[in-house]
Amino acid sequence: MSETLQAVRGMNDVLPDQAAAWQLLERAAREIFAQYGYREIRLPLLERTELFKRSIGEFTDIVEKEMYTFRDRGDDSLTLRPEATAGIVRACMSNGLLHNQRQKVWLMGPMFRYERPQKGRYRQFHQIDVEALGFPGPDVDVELILMTARLWRVLGLRGLRLHLNSLGTPASRVVYRAKLVEYFRAHAAVLDADSMRRLDGNPLRILDSKNPALAAVIAGAPLITDHLDAESAAHFATLCSQLTGAGIDFVVNPRLVRGLDYYSRTVFEWVTTDLGSQDAVCSGGRYDGLVEQLGGEAVPAIGWALGEERIVELLRLQGLARDEGGPDVYLVLAGPAAEAVGLGLAERIRDGAPGLRVETNCGGGSFKSQLKRADKSGARVAVIIGDDEASRGVAAVKALRGREAAQREVSFDELAAELGRELQAQPA
RNA sequence: GUGGACGUAGCUCAGCUGGUAGAGCUCCGGGUUGUGGUCCCGGCGGUCGUGGGUUCGAGCCCCAUCGUCCACCCCA
Known part of the structure; x- marks a missing residue:
């Protein structure tokens, strides 16, 4: 502040x-x-x-x-x-x-x-x-x-x-403008200060006034469409x-x-x-x-x-501004071994399934809060890697939005193809 | 430029006739050594827009200033 x-x-x-x-x-x-x-x-x-x-x-x-x-x-x-x-x-x-x-x-x-x-x-x-x-x-x-x-x-x-x-045209407007000024001068008594000021500079703008007191005078003014x-x-x-x-x-x-x-x-x-x-x-x-x-x-x-x-x-x-910024996949990385392979694995997913938006958990956090972030991000799938999975070269793929298949293990080698097949087949 | 309303936590707001600042949401941690969206507990977070003044004491009163909003004006 x-x-x-x-x-x-x-x-x-x-x-x-x-x-x-x-x-x-x-x-x-x-x-x-x-x-x-x-x-x-x-x-x-x-x-x-x-x-x-x-x-x-x-x-x-x-x-x-x-x-x-x-x-x-x-x-x-x-x-x-x-x-x-x-x-x-x-x-x-x-x-x-x-x-x-x-x-x-x-x-x-x-x-x-x-x-x-x-x-x-x-x-x-x-x-x-x-x-x-x-x-x-x-x-x-x-x-x-x-x-x-x-x-x-x-x-x-x-x-x-x-x-x-x-x-x-400018020429026809000069004629109209003169008539308008003549008309408003005749009604100068009812004009407000703004309109008086415009009378010399830009009399056409008086027609645009929002002052309700002027509505009647304006309604009686000559029309440009007639000139x-x-x-x-x-x-x-x-x-x-x-x-x-x-x-x-x-x-x-x-x-x-x-x-x-x-x-x-x-x-x-x-x-x-x-x-x-x-x-x-x-x-x-x-x-x-x-x-x-x-x-x-x-x-x-x-x-x-x-x-x-x-x-x-x-x-x-009108409720038309929908936000489509969220990822499709969120990588949860629990433990140092998982963090060591996480960014590399995310790259492999992006290479193998370029249409997917893949967000990697950065900045650590407890397992629970990482899953919360995954949920809040709007991702449809969480890819969960702990130190155990990291050592075995597999990831737990967990559906976050209902409908999709239950949690299962997928090897790192097949992950990109698997996610691509699953998520691109049924767009959100 | 003119007139009016309003500025309290990241957000939405409460705060009595002036007595020394609170809630919900968010975020973090825990309840469940690794399973979210519900629930429970705890925690982080404020020089009350800013600067003066009045007062024993100001979020509250006064002045100034900055900002937001509304109308005029202007215009996209």
Whole structure:
């Protein structure tokens, strides 16, 4: 509990008991990405601060007050990445991956934002991120959403709802934004302080307010869906009909806006009611103008990111995070002669039956406590060796879970084959 | 950044109007010279988050600080 031994605030340890759920999620995601033909990209955690200012937007909360920014020894301003898209776009540009090419990539890893920690919100958190660059859509928009739906299906997650909206093009948004500001100014009397502040910076975000006192004003506000340019409207209509055709349920939520400036047209968000106030589990959108904005050619693109901590928590809440870390076989070594042969014998079992997980008792302990450990480990079979067995070159094989045959002696030479036959024939 | 609740053993928690810290689980040993999952007995384990203050005396009261949780905010 000493102060010096604590982890940094908002940065969590993932302990062995929790790691199974993370592996479950990451393994499922990797398999799905491979199924869709998306390839992994791995990037630095640090980028030049300028990149995030120019992509996320200089006057967003993320850039204004949430970034871990510092100067390195060469006096360059660097920032720990607060999200993945900017780095991916930068990497594709600086490596020429967008020159007459299209890219479908994914990335997973830690992101950093200096926020007040809360359930589902941490200063170091982990995202799984997917981006498709060079595709105008809406077909690829559908594909990306299908990918997320498949992930929930594979994991067995229930209760996620898809919200969908279109933000139109920057040009159409300017028109809408002006109307919105005009509307809210007319109702300035009822707005709260947060909303007044947003009125200049990011008026669309007022639509997102959770303040119940504003519900009525917001409900009466002009809808962005009524102010889309023709192309965006067509894009959105096709997206919706193809999703319906693919059997994906969604709700059109005209008040869904995103906190990052680079989004255009399609935006979506998977939400849950199980996590309290941090209810967005996965969200994404199209950013057709970003590459050009960063100095490249005009390249349409879309992507999404999910919060691993939030998904892992859902897996836990829904009882889907099973731990498969336990061994199949536990070696009990009673006495010095047994300890002398134990590790070598365990190696022979691993050689002869590579599919088995074999744990050797380390650190001694009484016979009774070794058997207790064998039981607690979840192993189905205990291989018991005392000094007597060690001198005769045999082991006692004891079933720990019922069903299997009673205890018997097996010679060291036959042990691997015997265990392999017995345990692989009837998986747990 | 704002508001609120809470920090006692590795874990979950009890602890009276302030009187000098307990239980269950876990772990170790024994009951059964070598047979677990049930049971019984014993043991290990705490500067009561940290630092100050009040008091004869503080786990309990006060202040500060760190952390966790909830809401706002933000967003994955």
